[in-house]
Amino acid sequence: MILNVRVQQINEVIRQELNQIILREVEFDLGTMTTIIGVDTDPELKITKVFLRVFPENKEKESLKILNKRAPLLQALLNKKIHLRHVPHIKFFIDIKGKREDEKEERIEELFEEIEKNN
Numbered sequence: 001m002i003l004n005v006r007v008q009q010i011n012e013v014i015r016q017e018l019n020q021i022i023l024r025e026v027e028f029d030l031g032t033m034t035t036i037i038g039v040d041t042d043p044e045l046k047i048t049k050v051f052l053r054v055f056p057e058n059k060e061k062e063s064l065k066i067l068n069k070r071a072p073l074l075q076a077l078l079n080k081k082i083h084l085r086h087v088p089h090i091k092f093f094i095d096i097k098g099k100r101e102d103e104k105e106e107r108i109e110e111l112f113e114e115i116e117k118n119n
Contacts, residue, residue, distance in 0.1 A: 011039040037095040048088040051095040
């Protein structure tokens, strides 16, 4: 339980610090917004998965490519900011789970609108 709380705290610190680093150090195409949705660090603190949401969606691959290219610099800057014996290795992923949830919510709203129209 205590380990779980510690990992959650580390996730939050990594999310905050990495967000700031990306804002300062990474340039995306004009009109592209990339946001860290979540961070998931394994209990051994070896790997941190960083989940991203990119708008517009057609820029996801491009943004992921930019971040992966800059990953060594981002990792080095994160290492300077976070005081752990071993800062987990960061890996970037597109937040597919969140997109699916958004699609479900949109579909539910559409169904409610359809029901209201039929009543």
